[in-house]
Amino acid sequence: MLADVRRIRERIKSANSGALIPRFQQFGLLVRFLFSCLIAGDRIDTADFEKPARMGLRQHVEDARWPDLIRRLERYLFALEAPQPIDALRRGISDWCLDAATRDRGIYPLTVPTGGGKTLASLRFALHHAQHRKLDRIIYVIPFTSIIEQNAGIVRQVLEPVDMPHDEGRVVLEHHSNLTPERQTWREKILSEDWDAPVVFTTMVQFLETLFGSGTRGARHMHQLANSVLVFDEVQTLPVRCVHLFNNAINFLVEQCNSTALLCTATQPLLDKVEPEKGAVRISPESDLIPDVRALFDELKRVEVDDLRKPGGWGDEEIAQLALAEFRNTGRCLVIVNTKVHARSLFDLLSADVGEDCLYHLSTDMCPAHRQLELGKVRERLESTKRAPVLCISTQLIEAGVDVDFDVVIRSLAGLDSIAQAAGRCNRNGRLEKGHVYVVDPVNERLAMLPDIAIGREHAKRVLDDYRADPGLYDGNILGTQAMRDYYRYYFFERAADMSYAVPGDTVGYRGTLLELLSTNERLVDEYKRRQGKPPPYLFRQPFMTASQQFSAIDAPTQGIVVPYGNQGMALINDLCSSPDLSNASSLLRSAQRYSVNVFPYVFEKLNRLGALHLVSKDLRIYSVNRRYYSERFGLSV
Incomplete structure (x- = not known):
């Protein structure tokens, strides 16, 4: 060693x-x-x-x-x-x-x-x-x-x-x-x-x-x-x-x-x-x-990005009208927005003008089993030889790695990386001479709970503004490598202080970073020196257990709720409620992950106040939700 x-x-x-x-x-x-x-x-x-x-x-x-x-x-x-x-x-x-x-x-x-x-x-x-x-x-x-x-x-x-x-x-x-x-x-x-x-x-x-x-x-x-x-x-x-x-x-x-x-x-x-x-x-x-x-x-450029930002931004009705026009023109349009609330608002506005069999909604308010089924329907229509029309309203969950191919994508302003990923769902297989990606800046999106998107959006504005003033600055390609390099340079510079994994001081009596705890552990080593008058005599000074207990790969204080989606979801909830010892029911718990939706504390509290939640297991903190609060269109709803 x-x-x-x-x-x-x-x-x-x-x-x-x-x-x-x-x-x-x-x-x-x-x-x-x-x-x-x-x-x-x-x-x-x-x-x-x-x-x-x-x-x-x-x-x-x-x-x-x-x-x-x-x-x-x-x-x-x-x-x-x-x-x-x-x-x-x-x-x-x-x-x-x-x-x-x-x-x-x-x-x-x-x-x-x-x-x-x-x-x-x-x-x-x-x-x-x-x-x-x-x-x-x-x-x-x-x-x-x-x-x-x-x-x-x-x-x-x-x-x-x-x-x-x-x-x-x-x-x-x-x-x-x-x-x-x-x-x-x-x-x-x-x-x-x-x-x-x-x-x-x-x-x-x-x-x-x-x-x-x-x-x-x-x-x-x-x-x-x-x-x-x-x-x-x-x-x-x-x-x-x-x-x-x-x-x-x-x-x-x-x-x-x-x-x-x-x-x-x-x-x-x-x-x-x-x-x-x-x-x-x-x-x-x-x-x-x-x-x-x-x-x-440059060779794989299959889309044109149209920066449609305007003073005062876009209202929901305007975005819906743009989506409707592009849907009627091409038959295959994808709208990607930053929040679940915005996705539902646009869906409601478009449902009066677009047939139920053509209009789809995707968000993380839907459990994985629900999303997978709806995404399968979208793919089936996109891959149909008869070019079945489809208009899909989605949050950013559709961007990274999901293999779909639309003629037009409308993207709410976000980080440039998100815009590039959205563009990857447009003319993916090069069927068209050029696909079109429209970037709009909505008036009503509230991103207080989504700081990564909010910060990325601000730096994307900077790159888009530079490109609008001089397209030659990025060789005429806003999604090219030079534009992306500048975007990440701006983004990482602002977020340099966030990259070391901050540890809140009220949890372990230590205010610092996980990076420090798992490396030099300098503050606690200094405290040891102060008390003992000499440095610790051992090389490995990290508090491994404390650090690991503070680590979470997902930066969101969410609570999973099992939802009654379809017959399988209802049967699963019945099985969970009737199981005498869920701590040993690994198969049920694994199944529950496909029928769960993660919610922020304020949503959990609101559902709780409405009497919509049922405590399935006190020890494991597993809750299910009343059937009235899960929609076949939108998923979980308060």
């Missing part, structure tokens, strides 16, 4: 001699890594001793069949049709990823415009790189459960083809909260406990909990992040307060644990440009897998 400590010290010293915080955080990560190995070994031995019949379900993927899986992918890619010019560009991106797969381990950006085929291109890099570098597994880290099933389904189709039935469930493992017990076999449950599969899909929340969260369930997975290819999809969705913690952890996994990290997005955040003394990602010298990112963005 001393050799590991010296290696960490020397590596960080060579990059930045004064960076004590990254050095000590990596010391702490080393301790957690060893703890992970200990916990995993102990739990596996205990489980195999108690239930030896299940030992055979484990795979032990140290000898992953990379050549076999590569052949399956290459066969799939060879058979893909390429009817549109955009398909040739996607193949070019995939070939660049193949060429880069022989590089040394490191941290590499994969900056590809939306609709550029990042899922298969990153898989191609990961499989070939894993074979070339003799790595154990590939771990995809996806931002939202709403898209993880989509991406995992694509990869499963490639690596677990129907003509290989013996490999079903043995190559691709999904590990996230939306999995129902009915979909998870005993083998999948056992493999999930230790991420024991060649390709693992998980969420950013679970990844961050693995590195920093409390308890042993998440920490048990940490050792599996070593000797792996880590693919971060839509990395720009990383919570701002976790930036330095994340950066130091990625550097540790790559430099000390023999892994490679791929940072995939169309809107690459400047994780390598933040304060190095607190922790910046050390991008590999060869940098992006794409040789000329700016040229690629």
Whole structure:
């Protein structure tokens, strides 16, 4: 272990001699890594001793069949049709990823415009790189459960083809909260406990909990992040307060644990440009897998962005009229707004003029099972050969990674990264000569509860104003790499103080940051010196338990409520209410996640005052809501 400590010290010293915080955080990560190995070994031995019949379900993927899986992918890619010019560009991106797969381990950006085929291109890099570098597994880290099933389904189709039935469930493992017990076999449950599969899909929340969260369930997975290819999809969705913690952890996994990290997005955040003394990602010298990112963005430009902001802003009726006109003109229009209240208002205004079978609504007031069903209906109409008309009103949940293709998108003003992601839902497959994205500034959107969006919107205004004054400043492309670089430069500069994860002083008697607690722990070390007259005699000074208890990957004090959506939702609530001991009813609790809506405290209190809530489990704080307060159109409503 001393050799590991010296290696960490020397590596960080060579990059930045004064960076004590990254050095000590990596010391702490080393301790957690060893703890992970200990916990995993102990739990596996205990489980195999108690239930030896299940030992055979484990795979032990140290000898992953990379050549076999590569052949399956290459066969799939060879058979893909390429009817549109955009398909040739996607193949070019995939070939660049193949060429880069022989590089040394490191941290590499994969900056590809939306609709550029990042899922298969990153898989191609990961499989070939894993074979070339003799790595154990590939771990995809996806931002939202709403898209993880989509991406995992694509990869499963490639690596677990129907003509290989013996490999079903043995190559691709999904590990996230939306999995129902009915979909998870005993083998999948056992493999999930230790991420024991060649390709693992998980969420950013679970990844961050693995590195920093409390308890042993998440920490048990940490050792599996070593000797792996880590693919971060839509990395720009990383919570701002976790930036330095994340950066130091990625550097540790790559430099000390023999892994490679791929940072995939169309809107690459400047994780390598933040304060190095607190922790910046050390991008590999060869940098992006794409040789000329700016040229690629120009080639893949499939939309025109029309900045329709105006003095005084847009009223809801005006936005509704614009959406109605574009719907009647094209038949396929998507409106993305920043708040659930605004989405409902626009839906109500349009429902009088648009048929019920054409008008759709999506928001996080709908439980995952509800959203998935409605999104499926939208996709079915979009993919219809008869070009069935569809007008969809959605919050930003539809932006990151959701594979839909509209002719027109209307986007409420937000961060430039959000506008770019919205543009990725327009003319995605290049069917039109040009799609259109209209940016409007609503009068009535209230963003007090959404500071990330509010701050991003202000900096997007600055870039849009500069572009409006001189389009040549950004080579005529407001969604290009230079405009995005300026946007993130403004955004990260203002939010530099938020990136270290502030800890409220009234919780643990300490007012500071989680970054400090997990690294130098300077304030408490100083207190020790004051009391003892000398520094602590030990190297590892982090209060691991206290820090992990303060960590939460989701920056929102929300409460989950189980909702009566459909017959299954009603049956689930009945089962929850009749279960004598929910603490042992893991299958019911897992099912409940697909039929739950997370609400802020003020919404919870309002529902409670209305008598709409029923306490299902006092110990687990599980509530269900009266059927009157869940709409088949909008989801949860007060």
